[in-house]
Amino acid sequence: MATARSNKYDYPVGYEPMIETETLELDRRTVRRLDSLLEPGETYEELINELVSIHVASELNSVRTDSPLIE
Secondary structure (H helix, E strand, O other): OOEEOOOOOOEEOOOOOOOOOOOOOOOHHHHHHHHHHOOOOOOHHHHHHHHHHHHHHHHHHHHHHHOOOOO
16 A cells, blocks of 8 residues: 655555644733643643643543432
């Protein structure tokens, strides 16, 4: 099979992976808060993904503990 090498992955010729991107506008205060959480060598994207994962996990946990089906 022929492959295209547009990045580090091998995709069949003619296949373009769907790349979803979103842009957020942050105020200076939010950026300062994110800067205080960044570890050396970490990107904003990595930090935000981690924060979102923590939020989602906490939401799932609260749904489970509040569910009347769980005893």
